[in-house]
Amino acid sequence: MEELMITTNDKFGSINVKKLSERQAIQELKRLAKVISIHNINYYKYSNPKISDSEYDALWNRNKLIEERFPHLIQKDSPSLTVGSGVSDDFKKVKHIEPMLSLSNIFDENGLNEFITQVNKLLDLNNNEIIEIVTEPKIDGISASILYENGELILGSTRGNGFEGEDITENIKVVNGVPKKLNLNDIPEILEIRGEVYMKHDDFARLNKVQKKNGKQTYANPRNSAAGSLRQLNPDITAKRNLHFFAYTWGTSSNYFNSTLWEARHKIEQLGFVLNQPSKLCRNVNEILNYYNEIVEKRSSLDFDIDGVVYKLNRIDWQKKIGLRTRSPRWAVAHKLPAEKGVTVVDTIDIQVGRTGSLTPVARLKPINVGGVLITNATLHNFHEIQKKDIREGDTVVVQRAGDVIPQVVEVLFSKRKKNSKKYVFPDKCPDCGSEIISELLSTGEHEKTIRCTGGIVCSSQVLERLNHFVSLNGLNIEGLGEKQIKFFWQKSLIMNFIDIFELEKRNRNKKINISNEPGWGEQSVFNLFKSINKSRNVEMFRLIYALGIRHVGVQTAKLIANYYKNLDFFLDEILSSQDKESESYNNIISIEGIGPKIGDSIIEYFKNDKNLELTKNLLSHLNIKHVSFEGVESKLNNKIFVVTGTLQNMTRSQTKQTLEKMGAKVTSAITSKTDFLIAGSNPGSKLQKAKDINVKILSEKEFLNLLES
Ligand SMILES: [Zn+2]
Known part of the structure; x- marks a missing residue:
């Protein structure tokens, strides 16, 4: 992830x-x-x-x-x-004709009263006038817009950042509740319907089960799985996920659609859509609050997630009159629901060892249904958390599911604690490999709350997690090599590190093993596995950097690195030079926007470890890395490495460096066998001789300027 x-x-x-x-x-x-x-x-x-x-x-x-x-x-x-959010790079972008705003939130009755008072004031009404409010559940899904021309579906898009979303036309067509053709004839030529794509609880549970079985990533909650399923590049996969769509309003229309939201909703239903229900037309604060309480009560019996209820002004002319803020309309507000809770028993407390060696305690719970989703685990975060809340095995606890994160233990019900219960003792060695565990000293002088195993590659959990991370979707993306298969090969000592993955086929061919004879494998699945391993050999630079599993380096950071260094050999050289914190190389890496000392140090630390460095270098012989070219333009200086010495007449050092970098070249300080050109100004130093000694091409300032212009 x-x-x-x-x-x-x-x-x-x-x-x-x-x-x-x-x-x-x-x-x-x-x-x-x-x-x-x-x-x-x-x-x-x-x-x-x-x-x-x-x-x-x-x-x-x-x-x-x-x-x-x-x-x-x-x-x-x-x-x-x-308005927040972002747009995926993989889909075509679509500008919304009218922005899809988000709603501001209220949390209690006071907020509701303020909202009504504000509306009253903005509309300049006297206090006796009735303000009709449409109330509806706020579905915890993915907002989408669907555009119809003469009743035919022509465009589907996600909300994105509110102004620009992703083109998901083919995917939205396979979502349940989205008519490709509208039922009525007397409708505007252009009509945009807005609503929410979501996944039902049953489908969510089923999907995760299948994902797990196939060694694929599972989703944290129904909303994430809806998002992941909707944004599949292959709409056939989306179709299999059984997504649903609730319509709640309309956006753009080429002519008049309706004068009230309440009537418009009924018309939208007649067009062939399913509305987000239950909804109600309320005439005062009491009716609204009754609706809210009704939803809070009903919530756990709904087969989809909601994260609030929405109150909207019914009259469209009033909506238009009071208008919008920059980010949200003034005529609508979302009332948040309290987090869902349940009471259950902690069976055991397990320690999970992560990819970077972090030890995370997890409570294994007696399964409990919280708001329609079956909860079996809750995170206990770290040792401090257990200590603070005094959580013990056998305790009866309140767990909370906040929709979007791993369930948590809120509190222990001490009155229900068994007499013989024992305080939980955190292990003093890694439960997996028995290595020492440490908590890092932070720059603030305090110890990090996370405890880590120092076992590195002798710690099987860490190795397995690292391998899983390596082949994951954003890493090498090797299909058919999921958690289950990695574990299988690891237990057979066939895949112990990244390199082994690429030597598997050779070893199979040399009859060192015969995978297709192993239980669960056949000729075809082995053939497919090798095919996808071989496919993964052509890999973009950022994917490889991400896949290595360096602490603090997620996909976004990996992209920053790839875009900056452009070439993996060059990157490795620079990182090694960066061990000297006085060096230009060090200064370069921590100055990359979005990187800084914390991430920079973590990268340097990773390659300081000889095993990691050797493994990465060995990997290069198995891979065909797609390096980054400068803004897609083929420049003859792309990836060329320059050193500058002496004084130039026409440019300063930093101008020279900038010019070269703009053309995709790199400027380093020392001459090595990798250097392509030395630019020698007046009064060159010892670098000139060094360049001559190892046959690096030397350019005078004039030759350099000619090269730039040619
Ligand atoms: Zn360990």
Whole structure:
């Protein structure tokens, strides 16, 4: 799965908004803008949120409060000015004719009263006038827009960032509840229907079961699986996922569609859509609150996830009159639901060892249905968490499912604790390989909360996780080599490291083994496996970097690295030189936008380990790496390595460097056998002799300028 690391400085994050100085407020706004945008990308683009909805809302709220206190400090990239999210690179982009805004949230009755008062004020109504509000459930799925021309479906798109989404026309056609042709004839020539694509609980459970069986990635919740299923490049896969669509309103229409939302919804239903139900036309706050409570009660019996209810002004002329904020309409609001909870028993506490050796305690629960989804595990985060909450095996606990994250243990019901229960003791050795465990000392002087196994490649969990990561979707993407198969080959000592994967076929051919005779394998599946392994040998540079499993290096970071270094050999050379923190190479890597010292150090640390370096170098002989060319333009200087010495008359050093880098070349400080050109200005130093000694081509300034122009 994807990850984007957050490396902002959280110095003022704990200061109350009322106490922030102006200088601190600027820092905080900058930090929040960055953090929120990263969470947006994780949520919208990778369908893989790292924090719960309520944590996300808290960040938003803090940003809002600071901006309210210091309106003159609002940043250009403020989250309040953008609708958030992102667009996948794999689909064609579509501009929405009218933006698909998101809704602002309220959390309680006060929020609702404020909303109604505000509407009253903006419409300039007297207090006796009835404001009709349409209430409907807010489906926790993927917002989509479907465009019809003369009743024919012509375009489907995701919401994306609100202004631009992805073209999912072929995929939306195979979603249940999406008519390819509309039922009525007297409809606008152009009509856009908006709604939510979602996955039912049963289908979600079934899909994860199949994914697991086939050694593929499982989804965290129905929304993620809906997103993943909808954005398949092959619509046949989408069709098999049994997605559904609820329509809730219309967007663009070439002429009049309706004057109230309530009637429009009924018309949309007649067109052949399924509406998000139950909905109600309410005439006062009490009716709205009754509806809310009814939904909270019904929630667990629904076969789909909802994360709130929506209140919208019924009259379209009133909607138009009070209009929009930058990011959300003023005429609608979402009322959040409380997180769903359940009571169950912790059977055992297991320790999972991750790819980077982190030890994560997991509570194995007596299965419990929380809001329609069967929960069997809950994360206990780390040792501190267990200690703080005093969670023990056999305890009765309250678990919470917040929709988008792994279920958590909220509290222990101490009154139900058995008399003979024992305090949980965290192991002092890795439960998997018996190696020492440590917690890293942070720059703040405190120990990291995560405890790690130091076993590295002797730790089977770490090795298996690393192998799984290596072949995963964003890594080498080797189909047919999932968790189950990796474990099988590992147990047979056939795949112990990355290289073994590429030597498997040779060893099979040399009759060192005969895989097709092994249980679960046949001629065809072995043939297919080798085919997909061989296919993976042609690999983009960023995929390989991601696949290595370097700490803090997710896909996004891997792309930054690939785009910067462009060539893997060059990258490795530079990383090795970077071990010297005074070097230009070190300065280069930590100056790459989006990387910085924390990630940079982690990369350097990884290759400092001889085993990792050797393994990576050996890998190169098995792979055909697609390096990055400069902005897709073939430049004859692409990937060429330059060294500059002496003084140039027409350009400064940094101008020279910039010019070369723009053409896809690299500038390094030392002459090595990899250097292609030395540019020698006046008063060249010892580099000139060195270049002559090892036959590096030497260019005078004039020759260099000619080369640039040719
Ligand atoms: Zn271990």
